[in-house]
Amino acid sequence: MAQQFKALMVREKNGIFNAKVEQVLMGDILKDEVVIKVAYSSVNYKDALSASGNKGVTRTFPHIPGIDAAGEVISSTSEGISAGDNVIVTGYDLGMNTWGGFGEYVSVPASWVIKLPEGLSLFEAMCFGTAGLTAGLSVYNLIHSGLEKENGKIVVSGATGGVGSISTAILSKLGYEVVAISEKKEEDFIVHTLGAESIISREKFIDTYDQKAISKADYSGGIDTVGGSILSGIIKSLKYSGAVTTCGNVASAEILTSIFPFILRGIKLIGIDSVEQPVEYKSKIWNLLAKEWKPTHLKDIVKEISMEQLPDVLKTLLEGKAKGRYVLNHSL
Structure with a gap:
């Protein structure tokens, strides 16, 4: 497991909030049952609010936004979730007051984790996202x-x-x-x-x-x-x-x-609330999205971006100028 990882960190100084790509110590996130190496995260309006310092979304800083994450389990202390599983995490407290998917790793409770449905790739999962x-x-x-x-x-x-x-x-x-x-x-x-x-x-x-x-x-x-x-x-x-x-x-x-x-x-x-829904209900919807509800032109709705492009994209969302979806690819 990496000792450090890259993340978009939002820091507050004298009431001014600044989002910048930084290296984060792995030990700073190892607090929960499941550790995930994030492959993709989607970019949402709530992420833009968090990155701008909106205290109604995120109370404490420094903070890593990203309310969605899809990737591979690196370690797990929970039965039913194993290293090597491809999984999705959306909602709950991820990216709000728990460091989120704009970092290359996340650590979350097992109760937040959904196994990737058959018929859906990690990239497609984040084309959907929250x-x-x-x-x-x-x-x-x-x-x-x-x-x-x-x-x-x-x-x-x-x-x-x-x-x-x-x-x-x-x-x-x-x-x-x-x-x-x-x-x-x-x-x-x-x-x-x-x-x-x-x-x-x-x-x-x-x-x-x-x-x-x-x-x-x-x-x-x-x-x-x-x-x-x-x-x-x-x-x-x-x-x-x-x-x-x-x-x-x-x-x-x-x-x-x-x-x-x-x-x-x-x-x-x-x-409609997608944040606190029971994981079983979320799984039911994810399975529909993976199969008969998957749009034919799903990938055409989406633009892939790198972490370095994130700050500008977040500003675009805040200004109401976004068209379709943005997906953060951690490998870019």
């Missing part, structure tokens, strides 16, 4: 709310972001007609790569659906990743017995709606 798991949970909950392809169109917000892009790609592969809320300049990526049927701009969607207590019923379901006026517009635009999932608040943590869509159309608002 965003893909959240997308999978969103699709799963929509389907199990009774949504059928014949019911009509599904609207997806934040369609160029991590959760939105993978949700669009999964739904399109499963045969659902997806309307993406985004800008026309992204039409090639959203329509040809992700498979959406059409695009509606944020401004037009809000003007069309969020000006009254209840609007015309155009959609059978929705996946919202941004909150605010977009989510309230989706709620008001659903057909009878429709459902919308919600998992993000980048636009706003508040929604302004009435009770009418709920009592007149029987719609369902479903909250």
Whole structure:
């Protein structure tokens, strides 16, 4: 086992946070049951918040972000997990207050570890990452709310972001007609790569659906990743017995709606959390992602980056300019 490893370390000095690639002593992380040599990590908005010093995500510094990791087990004191196993870790406290996947090694409790499903590579696992798991949970909950392809169109917000892009790609592969809320300049990526049927701009969607207590019923379901006026517009635009999932608040943590869509159309608002879900439930979704739900163009949604490129990519995410997914390859 290496004595030192490379990591993106975030340090605080006089209230200023700085992220820089450093060498870290292996002994600084050997605290838990399973040690993993990380091959890939995905880059998420929460990682960008952590790297910027957001105390709502990470309380103490210095810190290594990275809420996702996929790699090979180097050592384990837990039954059922052995050295040589390929595994995935997403969520729980990884990358928040436990040093995460932006380092070449992580040490985690065995209860966080999922064995890599058959049909999925370590790279593909991080093409999904937490965003893909959240997308999978969103699709799963929509389907199990009774949504059928014949019911009509599904609207997806934040369609160029991590959760939105993978949700669009999964739904399109499963045969659902997806309307993406985004800008026309992204039409090639959203329509040809992700498979959406059409695009509606944020401004037009809000003007069309969020000006009254209840609007015309155009959609059978929705996946919202941004909150605010977009989510309230989706709620008001659903057909009878429709459902919308919600998992993000980048636009706003508040929604302004009435009770009418709920009592007149029987719609369902479903909250999605991918962090603290039981590992058995996560495994179920990962197995779907590894097989019939794997998007045809999964790798086209992703850009591989090196650790040296991480700081710039994290800034891109904070500025809301990301398109698709970024995967950190520790071997680059």
